[in-house]
């Protein structure tokens with residue numbers, strides 16, 4: 350299989366239109382999993398360069414819509430066509446998001462995932478760590494888990510680890526409540542003092 354990933358904003362017009370229709374369709378098909386977004390949300394993500402699509406031998410198989418904050422790249426929607434799952438398409442989309450995050454010197458890749466979805470196994474398989482949970486905003490609220498993965502790694506192991514926010518972290522019965530600063534407090538990295546840093550790593554962290 351030949352995989353290729355391209356941001357919708359950079360596509361040829363015919364390919365762009367086909368991909369946007371594919372993206373609009375995702376929440377019609379699997380809104381229970383990825384939530385519902387109006388077309389304008391995809392259009393804005395497209396214009397901002399925050400929507401990319403994966404092709405396998407030229408066939409559209411998946412999309413990711415992401416956002417950024419000071420510390421993190423956040424996956425808002427990841428979707429692989431039903432007949433193209435479990436053959437590493439999801440992984441390819443995540444790896445691409447990781448590269449974007451690294452290029453922009455972000456330290457975490459993070460996302461919220463409804464706890465009743467099989468996708469939680471996907472995030473766990475890819476090495477994401479469960480951080481906390483909160484109630485979703487749907488009429489019948491579901492618990493949503495926060496999954497994160499550090500983006501900067503040293504050869505010895507993780508360079509950064511996510512701070513343990515004992516006062517913020519939801520227990521199995523108590524949801525996490527966001528502070529006004531949002532995710533930023535959860536994403537604040539601390540140096541793991543047991544791992545020696547290279548000069549390059551020091552420079553990256555000083556930014």
Ligand SMILES: CC(C)(COP(=O)(O)OP(=O)(O)OC[C@H]1O[C@@H](n2cnc3c(N)ncnc32)[C@H](O)[C@@H]1OP(=O)(O)O)[C@@H](O)C(=O)NCCC(=O)NCCS
Nearest residue numbers: 382428429434435436437438439440462467468470471474
């Ligand atoms: C979640 C989703 C993007 C995964 O895409 P995918 O292409 O099927 O996943 P991959 O083939 O890349 O799987 C990567 C790893 O996750 C595991 N995995 C993926 N889906 C899984 C599932 N439903 N149950 C158990 N493990 C799963 C794979 O076995 C693989 O593990 P391995 O490397 O140990 O073999 C896809 O199932 C999807 O689009 N689901 C509907 C939308 C959705 O739920 N989005 C996420 C909302 S948070």
